[in-house]
Amino acid sequence: MLLTAGVVIASMSGHRLPALTAEQNKALATTPADELLSLAMLQPDRVVDPLNAYQISKRGNALRVMAEAVRWGKRGARINTISPGIIFTPLARDELNGPRGPGYRKMLEGSAVGRGGTPDEVGNVGALLMGEEGAFITGSDFLMDGGVTAEYWFGDRSEN
Template identity: 60%
Template sequence: MVPVTLNIWQQGKDGNMKNSKNVIVLTGAGQLGMAIARRMGYGNKIFVADWKIENAQAISKTLTEAGFDVVPFKVDISSRESVQSLIKAARKEGEIAIFINAAGVSPSQASIEQILKVDLYGTSLLLEEFGKVIKYGGTAVVISSQSGYRMPALTADEDRLLATTPTEQLLQLELLKPENIKDTLHAYQMAKRANGKRVMAEAVKWGERGARVNAISPGIIITPLALDEINGPRGDFYRNMFAKSPAGRPGIADEVANVAELLLSNAGAFITGSDFLIDGGATASYFYGPLQPENR
């Protein structure tokens, strides 16, 4: 698969032609995002953005030492002003050709309100703002989660509301009000269900710019955060999940990057508005195998 690496030549104020690279923007400075950026980054300018600048700097250092052209950037994806500042900085370097959103918080990291603000509202905000500026032929992936598949089905009307409600009105929906959210896991599941629906709806808008957007929903992928979870109080739950899945193991970041590379490259030119479940069959086992809840 061949990443998008075509450079654009623009005329400067002095009349001379200058080289302007395509730009990749990664939000969420973690192992998953870095694995994807490495696949697509050759010949492009990469912005690595995170709400903790030290995380962005650490990933940027690793990529820079591997020969990539990288800029660390601080961003709060739940702030429209902050996201717009990131986009403005990136566009000074060239056209945004690839967007990767791997940002988010987990049920054990944050409150119900934080999860909905970052994982649900934040993702919607990113899709909206990057959808305004993504170049013709540009692509994007949103890292969601298998958790979006683990909750009972919503009604068609509820799915439509999650997909199409204007971003600034999303958190006012009845099904997202705090009294209707059981706990942080439920909030996380709702956020990830919404991610898939927003990607479907945004794919229609992005298509008007000749651009594509898809989601990836990983299961347990070995990262520093996952290792903390596996070795923490809920470790038995996670070990049981991958032990009883068809694959019998957790995944690694490069396996997610394999799919992302397809979706972000020309090899995936006919794929948009889709959500790819990559969980070693854990969700299949949850519904039809040994992981089925006893009280179902």
């Protein structure tokens, strides 16, 4: 049984990025960190704004963990990512009361569960992934955003 496990926090933002090609996925997953900025897909003319950069970085987190799961498994360990949505932390509360607040509130209101998450809910998923009950889970990304991403891609929104 694999007892050593790791969890990396990504973000729902990685799931809001349009699909990448298989070659782009592999490059984000396997390019050495000190060479990432030389990738054509990460050049300033291709990364259009800070949100796009954030989305790519979070997609990259999940892809790199998936690739690492192969190496970790050979050493008897597991690794996964959790991609939370808006989690009610002090930072999120500041954001909800700041200039981006109306957009965040609209996301939460339109989601399947109609609210943000709690740190304990993220911790519960982390405990599953780190514990014996999650012994068969590795190289996976757990999107836990209350349905915000589902609404983004498949909901009845005029922006899509």
